[in-house]
Amino acid sequence: MTIEAVSPAMTMRDAAAALLAHGNVPGPHVDTDEVARIDRMIARHRLTLDEKLTAAKRQYSAEHYARTTALLPAELISELRAEARRLADLNTRRIDITVPVTGDTPRRLGSLPNSLFQEQSKLFTALYNSVEFRSVLSTVVGTPVLDASFEDEKITGTHQSRVGDTHGWHWGDHEFAFIFIAEAPSIEHGGMLQAVPHTVWDKKNPAVHENLAGGTIRTYHHEAGESYVFKTDTTLHRTVPIQTEGVERIIVNLTLASLKDWLEEKSYETTNAVYTD
Structure with a gap:
């Protein structure tokens, strides 16, 4: 078949x-x-997951x-917790900054x-490249999930260990994030996720307080070993x-990215501020 005989629809599907x-x-x-x-x-674990x-x-x-805690095997969860603990103990770099494109919200962690x-x-690098893992996430979010379009954003981590530590209100540059929680305080000690879905990030005018006032703040507590996936590009969260x-x-x-993420022009101010020396 010549390229002239390929329909535009087929070309897009192939791409x-x-x-x-x-x-x-x-x-x-990897x-x-x-x-x-x-x-x-x-x-193997997915054979038991229909209802979940x-x-x-x-x-x-x-x-x-x-x-998404129930969607991963318990053995893998234990292994991931151990690796995260090792990396955090050996390599945490403290920051205490504010980020202008999210309304000067703080990052202390x-x-x-x-x-x-x-x-x-x-x-974690193997999990990121696992076809089966991506298939599970794609089933949950209802669309294929792709590599992040920015290499420095693919896998990152945070370690909050001091009073006042927070990952302040912000959005994500890509559509999806899978968060694995290796350690977590009990609910009375803070550290919960708060999220306001269906918000818009205007980097020139982030209007964080207006988005908080106009939306519904959901608060989620997670135990160590739990995980979740969420839509970060339209969810204001901290x-x-x-x-x-x-x-x-x-x-x-x-x-992880959607196809839309690969088609849009993006800038990565928050990643550069939080995760680049």
Whole structure:
């Protein structure tokens, strides 16, 4: 078949298929044997997930957020917690800044950049490239999930360990984020996720307070080992500041894109501010 005989619709489908396939070609820092092992674990676990996937899809449709804890095997959750703990203990870089494009909201926390995961992570880099994992997330959000269009945003982490630590009100540059919670304080100590879905991020006029006043703030508490996926580009969100000395919250953020993210022109001020030296 010549290119002249290919319809525009077929060309777009082929291009979309190529983009999906590209997202599952691991980089040189990824252990492909580990990817295959995680694929097998999730594929076996998925045989038991019909009702839980349906519940997650329903929650995501209503809230642009879905708790995904039950969608991962318990063995994998334990392994991910251990790796996150190791990376946070060895590599946290403290920041205390405000970010202008989100209305000068604060970031007081330990920052774990994508480069750290490329250099020292075995499990999270494999999970990011797992076809089975992406299939589960795609089922929940109702559309394919792709690699983040900005390399530095693919896998990042935060470590909140001091009174007042917070990841202040902000949006995400990409449509989707999967958040794995390695450590979390009990609810009376803060650290909960707060989210306002169906908001618009205007970087020239973020209007954070106006968005808070005009929307519904949902508050979610998570235990250590839990996870969730949410729509970050239209969900204003933050973590409630840590209230008590001696508690901590460690999370790893896997940022994933929609096709729309790859078609839009983007800038990455928040990623550069929080995760770049």
